[in-house]
Amino acid sequence: MIWDPSSALADDARDVASAVAHEALALLTVSEDSPHPARIAAAVVGASLAAAAVAAAVALVLLILGGISDVVVETASRSTAGTVRVRPRTTPTSNHVVLVGFGQRSQWPQASPFVCKLDAFLRVSGIKFRLEPARSAADLPTGKVPVLHFRGEVLSDSHFIVKRLVAEGLAPDFDADLTAAERARAECLRHALESVVYWGFVRERWCNDAIWPHTEAEYFASLPWAIRAIVIRFVVRPGVVRAAHAVGVSRYTQSQWESILADCFASLAAQLGTNRFIMGDRISTVDFTAFGILANCIYYEELNPVMARHACMHTNLVEYTARLHREWIRS
Numbered sequence: 001m002i003w004d005p006s007s008a009l010a011d012d013a014r015d016v017a018s019a020v021a022h023e024a025l026a027l028l029t030v031s032e033d034s035p036h037p038a039r040i041a042a043a044v045v046g047a048s049l050a051a052a053a054v055a056a057a058v059a060l061v062l063l064i065l066g067g068i069s070d071v072v073v074e075t076a077s078r079s080t081a082g083t084v085r086v087r088p089r090t091t092p093t094s095n096h097v098v099l100v101g102f103g104q105r106s107q108w109p110q111a112s113p114f115v116c117k118l119d120a121f122l123r124v125s126g127i128k129f130r131l132e133p134a135r136s137a138a139d140l141p142t143g144k145v146p147v148l149h150f151r152g153e154v155l156s157d158s159h160f161i162v163k164r165l166v167a168e169g170l171a172p173d174f175d176a177d178l179t180a181a182e183r184a185r186a187e188c189l190r191h192a193l194e195s196v197v198y199w200g201f202v203r204e205r206w207c208n209d210a211i212w213p214h215t216e217a218e219y220f221a222s223l224p225w226a227i228r229a230i231v232i233r234f235v236v237r238p239g240v241v242r243a244a245h246a247v248g249v250s251r252y253t254q255s256q257w258e259s260i261l262a263d264c265f266a267s268l269a270a271q272l273g274t275n276r277f278i279m280g281d282r283i284s285t286v287d288f289t290a291f292g293i294l295a296n297c298i299y300y301e302e303l304n305p306v307m308a309r310h311a312c313m314h315t316n317l318v319e320y321t322a323r324l325h326r327e328w329i330r331s
Ligand SMILES: N[C@@H](CCC(=O)N[C@@H](CS)C(=O)NCC(=O)O)C(=O)O
Pocket: 111, 112, 113, 114, 115, 143, 144, 145, 146, 156, 157, 158, 159
């Protein structure tokens, strides 16, 4: 989640600072008994320091309140209505499609397997889009990325966005040629990747104290220091860590978790075999999920070394990811 507190807050703090400094100087210059110059200098320095301290304190409080109010507004509206109403970034007649992600890295891939999945799906389907960062938590109707602004609507969840674009005839049905048994296998793989393997990113990026500083720098570098030091550290991270505990991924021992990962990647590698795509010689929807997960494993090794090690044990998975990167993203 990303906050973008208005610069008006900082302006307020600056105004307070300059008013305090101005008052202090005015008092000194109109004094009847002309004090000693050294005392004047000391008083000016003292007043300036006091003004700076007041400004810093006001700015800190305003910035923190800005961030916290975002969380509070988001939580309150979600708990009553279930979803947050977000103003679309496109009009009903607009041809522009906006993919909202975390936006913390300008170069590909986004540090979210689901954003990466949808990004690839849109490119391969020939749908032109702009990638924009979430400007605040209130930009995300379900609190998650990706979000797609499309013809005046705000769509959430990569799976349902893909379904919607196919139903509208804007994207091909990549699964049309699969048999019922193949669809079943593809669906099981998709769930294994999105509902099990995905949590490996959370376990490493958010729950590992040694890796967390790198995650924080990668995700939140653009936020003001006060928001990072207080809101991210004491509100956001603990929430994600609690979610990992509730799902159970952080309760496994390291060897238990690595054995689950090893089985999942071995299944994916076995299904891919020497084929071009996961389900054979044609793209199917599960390829976008696999690509998003594998690209995040491999290209963010510093944030998830265990995931990267397990994915890279399978040469065919590494080659598949590199080839799709070349064909889908770089071309
Ligand atoms: N089922 C969703 C999952 C999306 C998801 O979990 N996104 C993660 C980033 S990779 C997220 O936004 N997490 C924030 C949170 O859980 O608060 C989809 O397919 O879009």
